[in-house]
Amino acid sequence: MDQTPQGYRPLLGSIEGDEEKEQCSNHHLLVPRVYGFAILFPAFVLVVSLSFNFLLAAKLLDLAKSPKNYVNTDGRSRTESQVVDQRTKYAGLTRDIAVPWTWHGPFFQHNETRIFEKWVEVDSSDGIVALTDTYVQEKGLPASQRFPWDAAKGVYLVNAFHNLHCLKVLATTLMNYRLKQPQTEDFEHALHCLDALRQDVVCDADDTPRWTGFAEMVSGPGQFRQCKDWGRLQAWARQNNACHRHIKLKEGEEAIEMYKYCPEGSPYTEKVKEYFGDQGSE
Numbered sequence: 154m155d156q157t158p159q160g161y162r163p164l165l166g167s168i169e170g171d172e173e174k175e176q177c178s179n180h181h182l183l184v185p186r187v188y189g190f191a192i193l194f195p196a197f198v199l200v201v202s203l204s205f206n207f208l209l210a211a212k213l214l215d216l217a218k219s220p221k222n223y224v225n226t227d228g229r230s231r232t233e234s235q236v237v238d239q240r241t242k243y244a245g246l247t248r249d250i251a252v253p254w255t256w257h258g259p260f261f262q263h264n265e266t267r268i269f270e271k272w273v274e275v276d277s278s279d280g281i282v283a284l285t286d287t288y289v290q291e292k293g294l295p296a297s298q299r300f301p302w303d304a305a306k307g308v309y310l311v312n313a314f315h316n317l318h319c320l321k322v323l324a325t326t327l328m329n330y331r332l333k334q335p336q337t338e339d340f341e342h343a344l345h346c347l348d349a350l351r352q353d354v355v356c357d358a359d360d361t362p363r364w365t366g367f368a369e370m371v372s373g374p375g376q377f378r379q380c381k382d383w384g385r386l387q388a389w390a391r392q393n394n395a396c397h398r399h400i401k402l403k404e405g406e407e408a409i410e411m412y413k414y415c416p417e418g419s420p421y422t423e424k425v426k427e428y429f430g431d432q433g434s435e
Contacts, residue, residue: 241381242292244389248379254363256374265331272324278414279390280314281397283307300395301412301428302421308397311390313383316353318399319346396421 239247259271283300284307297307326343329336363373396415402408413429415422 244386246381246385248381250380250382251377252380253375253377254373256371269324269328269332272321272328275317275321275324276399277314277318277321278398279387279394280311280318281395282309282311282390282393283395284309284393301409302396302424308395311386312353313386314390316350319349322346391416394419396425 241247260268262268283303284294284297286296286305286307289296289307294309297309300306300308322338322343323346326336326338328334329338361378364376365372366374394416396412396419398411398414400411402410409428413425415425
């Protein structure tokens with residue numbers, strides 16, 4: 154006797170029959186699988202996406218906190234902190250310019266006249282700077298003679314410009330000898346310059362191995378080394394310009410005569426003109 158309540162109809166028709174029973178059984182197995190996959194797969198994708206984005210954000214944050222990388226000409230990397238640590242104490246220079254050694258150039262060529270002219274053009278006057286006493290104390294520099302136009306500043310000679318001056322002294326000595334002219338540089342001054350350059354060579358102790366020639370007795374041409382930016386040093390020196398120029402003092406002239414060459418825009422121009430009159434100008 155059929156016990157099925159009136160008005161009730163099974164979803165798959167009659168529950169009688171093996172075929173219909175099998176269809177019913179497969180349907181109940183399929184529904185959870187389909188719905189489970191439809192729910193779990195997007196959830197899996199979401200979890201993977203969130204994990205990837207989390208790792209990416211963490212990496213970017215770590216990079217933001219980490220020092221920047223710089224690459225040397227030889228391919229080695231340096232961190233930003235290492236570059237900062239290598240900056241010079243005063244002008245903030247680093248060895249960040251690759252420059253090759255040369256065998257021939259304006260200062261070494263067959264035209265000796267032109268060589269002499271190039272050395273005459275060399276001017277190290279920018280190397281005389283006026284630094285405030287506050288700056289001097291911060292940097293631990295010794296006290297120095299007073300700047301004529303500002304008693305709160307001392308006069309200093311930047312070492313690289315001193316070396317350039319010494320090279321010019323020695324070049325002048327050689328030119329005088331070569332041209333059989335009377336020596337225009339004091340002999341003791343030339344000896345001082347030789348020793349000053351020797352001291353700097355020993356202090357610098359450059360350990361770069363220079364390649365050596367096979368057919369010619371040369372070493373290093375074309376080989377790159379890391380140099381500081383001379384233009385940046387010159388710019389820093391000019392910011393602290395002491396209105397100075399290397400000149401030969403005439404008999405009876407005082408050293409202050411060297412401090413009347415203020416560049417355009419110098420805050421000391423009026424003081425110089427007040428002291429020297431019309432002669433106090435660039």
